Amino acid sequence: MKRARNVGGFAASALIAGAVLWSLVTTDVELSRLLSAAPRIADFLGRMFPPDPTVMSEIVRGSAETLRIAIVGTLGAVILSVPLGILASDTMAPPAVYRLVRTLLALIRAIPLILVAMLMVGAVGLGPLPGIIAVAFHATGMLAKFYSEAIDNVERAPIAALESAGAGPILRLRHAIWPQMAPVIARDTIFRFELNLRESLVLGIVGAGGIGFYIQTYVRSFQYDKAASVTIAVIIMVIAIEAVNVALRRRFT
């Protein structure tokens, strides 16, 4: 038994080492080329400074659109995730149903957001709408799974206790189930909103709306100082989002 595990461990190590070597050799990571590129990289960075502050109005407009995409996209995901979460819960749905829905959700999670966005741009055209649809679709894969876990983690004993005390199904839902689920759902939704906002920053690159559009435009037209301003704005936004959400999530324990 032990010997078998050692053989397996050796095989895994060899496989990883092989994969790393193969990647290094075939991707022509040449130190000389990296060194010769150094001045070009320095020049590129130099052209980003000083960042051009005149693009402030574009930054505000783009950020607002990204924020709207994330908000409406999250709302769409919540609306889809409530029924799907119930259907993916093993305490609410029969095995055939929750297994199917869980597989479906895993498939949705496996498709990167940017890919969904590209397909949606193809389907409905440029602008924030494909972004919103992509965010709602992509986020549902995770959010519906979280909701189903929130449902499955509800303790049964307090429900039985309220029933024993003569409370009907609506009151049991309101006073035994809801207090157990609501904070978990709030926390999960805020977390997913944070991810949606971060991920939708780049949606503009494929034409699906938001601030990413400007990064792409300025880089393509060699206006690196403007691209730098937008990048700085994006970094500030990400930090701010995380700070706000950490503070919010702490309220729901």
Added chain:
Amino acid sequence: MTPAIQTEDLAFSHLGSGLPALAEVALLTPEGAAIALLGPSGAGKTTLLTLLDGRLRGWHGRATVLGSALDPDRAPPLARRADTGFIFQEFALVERSTVLRNVLNGRLARMEFFRALLARPSPNDVTIARTALEDCGIADLAERRVDSLSGGQRQRVAIARCLAQEPRLILADEPVSNLDPVRAAEILSLLTRAARKRGATTVFSSHQPELARRFAERVIGMRNGRIVFDMATEDLSEDATVQLYQDAENPLSPLLQVVQ
């Protein structure tokens, strides 16, 4: 005096197990008394209490609780369930809610529906809940969340919830088995005192004959799903309790024999 509980030939066996959890159980309980249900693990105490609370299906025999017959195939109407209070061994509280909210949960069936739904209890409901908290010695914990409490405090909250329900019959399933002997006596003392103050009948199950002696007027001994004795507490002899627990079908015993 009308009996709080009257049963005849109760029988029940858990799905898949050939052994009866209850067999030929007959009980007659006068209203307003405190009754202890003694017996080893697996004697059928929890099964009997669950049946009397109207939460067991598929049993046989006849059972009348507070003057209404129980139906083996369906739960009693909600309004009637409020008259029977149940205290769970594992408390069964909503951990994330406050103590006061949990105690008010016991009164949901007594409130107007919309007050109950919107969690806007009337001043009268709040007074009753706070009195129950006082009787359980935890008035100062009203605004605390249950998940911040100790085991003994949680059991007091569970009892307060049951008292706030204003039941005429209180069924308590091993209400003190998780507590040390001093706390156990405290809790049973406050439970039986509060029940007496409200004129409610109390049936509590326990492993400890000395607690039955101190807090019950009547003791019922159960073993292997049968009632082996039913007597006034002062008649309970040492022999009877020793016999009750001797060679009980303890799930551990075959293992212990192997070890020995």
